Amino acid sequence: MKKNISIKEIAELSGVSIATVSRVINNNGRFSEETKKKVLKVIDETGYQLDYSAKTFRMKKSFSIGILVPDITNFFFSNLVEKIEEILFNQGYTTIICNTARDIDKERTYLNILEGKMIDGLIIISGADQFSYKSLNPNKHIPYVCIDREPKDNNNIFISSDHYQGAYEATKKLISNGSLKPAIVMHKNYSSSAKERLRGFIKALENSQLTYLENESILHLPSDKIQAKKFIINFLSQSTIDSLFVINDNLALDIISYLKATEISIPEDIQIIGFDDIPACKYVTPQLTTIRQDADTIANTAVNSLLNLVNGTSNFNKKKKLVPVKLILRDSTLQ
Amino acid sequence: MKKNISIKEIAELSGVSIATVSRVINNNGRFSEETKKKVLKVIDETGYQLDYSAKTFRMKKSFSIGILVPDITNFFFSNLVEKIEEILFNQGYTTIICNTARDIDKERTYLNILEGKMIDGLIIISGADQFSYKSLNPNKHIPYVCIDREPKDNNNIFISSDHYQGAYEATKKLISNGSLKPAIVMHKNYSSSAKERLRGFIKALENSQLTYLENESILHLPSDKIQAKKFIINFLSQSTIDSLFVINDNLALDIISYLKATEISIPEDIQIIGFDDIPACKYVTPQLTTIRQDADTIANTAVNSLLNLVNGTSNFNKKKKLVPVKLILRDSTLQ
DNA sequence: TTGTAAGCGTTATCAC
DNA sequence: GTGATAACGCTTACAA
Numbered sequence: 234m235k236k237n238i239s240i241k242e243i244a245e246l247s248g249v250s251i252a253t254v255s256r257v258i259n260n261n262g263r264f265s266e267e268t269k270k271k272v273l274k275v276i277d278e279t280g281y282q283l284d285y286s287a288k289t290f291r292m293k294k295s296f297s298i299g300i301l302v303p304d305i306t307n308f309f310f311s312n313l314v315e316k317i318e319e320i321l322f323n324q325g326y327t328t329i330i331c332n333t334a335r336d337i338d339k340e341r342t343y344l345n346i347l348e349g350k351m352i353d354g355l356i357i358i359s360g361a362d363q364f365s366y367k368s369l370n371p372n373k374h375i376p377y378v379c380i381d382r383e384p385k386d387n388n389n390i391f392i393s394s395d396h397y398q399g400a401y402e403a404t405k406k407l408i409s410n411g412s413l414k415p416a417i418v419m420h421k422n423y424s425s426s427a428k429e430r431l432r433g434f435i436k437a438l439e440n441s442q443l444t445y446l447e448n449e450s451i452l453h454l455p456s457d458k459i460q461a462k463k464f465i466i467n468f469l470s471q472s473t474i475d476s477l478f479v480i481n482d483n484l485a486l487d488i489i490s491y492l493k494a495t496e497i498s499i500p501e502d503i504q505i506i507g508f509d510d511i512p513a514c515k516y517v518t519p520q521l522t523t524i525r526q527d528a529d530t531i532a533n534t535a536v537n538s539l540l541n542l543v544n545g546t547s548n549f550n551k552k553k554k555l556v557p558v559k560l561i562l563r564d565s566t567l568q
Numbered sequence: 569m570k571k572n573i574s575i576k577e578i579a580e581l582s583g584v585s586i587a588t589v590s591r592v593i594n595n596n597g598r599f600s601e602e603t604k605k606k607v608l609k610v611i612d613e614t615g616y617q618l619d620y621s622a623k624t625f626r627m628k629k630s631f632s633i634g635i636l637v638p639d640i641t642n643f644f645f646s647n648l649v650e651k652i653e654e655i656l657f658n659q660g661y662t663t664i665i666c667n668t669a670r671d672i673d674k675e676r677t678y679l680n681i682l683e684g685k686m687i688d689g690l691i692i693i694s695g696a697d698q699f700s701y702k703s704l705n706p707n708k709h710i711p712y713v714c715i716d717r718e719p720k721d722n723n724n725i726f727i728s729s730d731h732y733q734g735a736y737e738a739t740k741k742l743i744s745n746g747s748l749k750p751a752i753v754m755h756k757n758y759s760s761s762a763k764e765r766l767r768g769f770i771k772a773l774e775n776s777q778l779t780y781l782e783n784e785s786i787l788h789l790p791s792d793k794i795q796a797k798k799f800i801i802n803f804l805s806q807s808t809i810d811s812l813f814v815i816n817d818n819l820a821l822d823i824i825s826y827l828k829a830t831e832i833s834i835p836e837d838i839q840i841i842g843f844d845d846i847p848a849c850k851y852v853t854p855q856l857t858t859i860r861q862d863a864d865t866i867a868n869t870a871v872n873s874l875l876n877l878v879n880g881t882s883n884f885n886k887k888k889k890l891v892p893v894k895l896i897l898r899d900s901t902l903q
Numbered sequence: 904t905t906g907t908a909a910g911c912g913t914t915a916t917c918a919c
Numbered sequence: 920g921t922g923a924t925a926a927c928g929c930t931t932a933c934a935a
Contacts (some may be wrong), residue, residue, distance in 0.1 A: 572912090573914085590914060594914085618913085619912055621912085622912035623912080625911090626912075626915090628913070663916075815907080
């Protein structure tokens with residue numbers, strides 16, 4: 234196999250030095266219009282392609298951005314990633330998507346690899362714990378922004394849906410629809426967004442003179458689905474809870490399917506509101522009322538903030554950026 | 569900013585040559601147990617990290633694999649990508665996921681970028697047309713495998729679910745359940761997998777002495793959802809079609825939701841079978857009977873074949889690999 | 904405006 | 920077993 238044609242050959246073929254060729258290619262420095270033409274002609278004829286690996290190596294810059302995402306099969310995440318990827322692509326950046334499978338070791342490994350690959354920036358999506366990026370090399374740090382996950386050193390940029398607002402509105406809606414005893418359903422682990430949603434839920438109760446009861450107003454569903462089903466059916470038949478604000482749509486849809494086997498009907502006996510607005514919301518019966526996150530705005534904000542950081546363009550970035558959410562009314566709530 | 573610590577420092581600090589350090593790091597060539605310990609200790613203490621960009625540059629090998637995927641928000645694809653990514657990760661490869669958004673230009677651009685990045689191999693998932701990879705440099709070609717998309721030069725590797733078998737079984741099931749007039753529902757564009765599914769559908773009709781009617785047995789749904797809804801309702805109320813084999817679950821779920829507004833009931837009036845087995849199948853009412861694709865096997869086969877190609881391990885690879893699918897019975901079919 | 908040459912961090916070849 | 924050293928393709932002072 235013939236070796237790749239390099240800048241050196243181009244230089245020889247066009248009778249100039251490699252430095253000049255490099256200047257022409259990158260359109261930087263000075264060169265005459267004539268040499269430019271000459272060089273470009275040879276490049277065109279030979280089908281020369283830049284060796285990015287050499288360029289990256291030399292410049293310590295790769296024009297690629299890493300994304301850490303906990304679970305790419307989750308619609309909210311894949312939707313977000315798709316949008317981010319598209320924006321970055323249009324700005325000339327490649328996106329390296331890393332599925333961490335919520336595994337902290339895998340996350341660490343990826344971080345190291347990305348660092349070794351001279352990644353220019355990093356977008357961290359969600360995850361249970363606060364995010365702290367410690368490079369093995371304390372002098373090196375890749376600029377990053379977090380989405381829905383609080384950075385540990387808190388002068389880093391953090392973009393998030395207004396989970397508090399969403400939860401507040403959802404709960405208020407349940408109450409104004411007549412619910413006297415709403416409960417929130419969550420998993421065991423509290424991500425920063427889950428915490429905010431809980432806070433919004435509690436605030437809505439308070440503002441409506443309802444009391445938040447540690448043992449009744451919050452349900453922690455087991456992650457095993459069989460157990461979760463037993464648990465929720467059991468709980469609902471023994472309590473006077475009459476509406477559920479569920480931490481995300483996937484879980485809400487699970488709950489709806491669990492309740493199909495029972496006498497409990499939605500929304501008459503129990504109203505349900507989810508979070509995210511995944512496509513499946515519209516397919517279930519009853520269709521799921523939910524809080525829609527604005528993935529477009531989140532993606533745009535994240536990329537802009539990150540590229541500002543990477544290029545040092547603007548250094549007056551707000552540290553925390555809250556993106557409004559929207560209540561989408563469907564059939565799992567009254568009215 | 570202090571410069572990165574390199575193999576050279578490690579060499580000095582441990583009193584050996586850089587060549588020896590390199591051998592230890594890569595565990596290749598000979599070195600004594602003693603020097604190994606010495607070097608490893610220094611590496612550990614200093615927190616030295618390999619510079620992949622230098623390694624890639626030097627070796628013309630990046631230990632990363634590109635994936636071209638048409639739409640990462642589609643569950644079948646994201647599920648596949650997630651599995652592929654996991655397998656590759658465990659083999660020491662990074663995965664660069666490229667969402668082509670079914671855009672042929674974007675695909676071309678990505679291909680060029682990936683080539684410049686010294687990608688070791690390529691996995692191409694689905695897409696409407698046959699895939700043909702032409703490098704700008706005719707002497708260079710990155711090894712690749714296709715999933716659900718036929719490669720143009722047909723001695724390339726091609727992995728696919730047995731769409732023919734799936735469609736055949738689905739249709740046979742509809743017929744054995746009493747359907748006298750099944751129809752297949754598809755989009756306008758025929759991917760290689762869609763073609764196979766159509767072939768299986770037609771074969772099942774033939775084998776059951778049913779006739780395939782060009783104007784009745786096949787429905788091409790408009791991509792606009794409003795129009796699609798009108799179209800399907802109109803069609804079903806005017807024809808004697810009594811079962812539908814739908815080209816994929818997303819479309820089948822759409823159809824189920826369209827029919828909710830009508831008198832037509834599923835499965836009594838119309839039986840429906842989808843394809844893929846996405847999670848939402850279990851959430852709808854009635855739950856959707858479907859053909860499950862075996863994403864695990866597809867992912868494993870694709871990665872193994874590709875890595876064999878990349879490493880030149882085994883050169884007796886079957887060119888086309890068919891992965892069996894499975895009928896999952898739920899409530900959108902009788903019995 | 905252009906050329907010379909150093910240097911990025913690694914691997915690989917060869918000699919010892 | 921180990922060490923010198925060339926080489927990979929590019930960018931970028933610095934010189935001319």
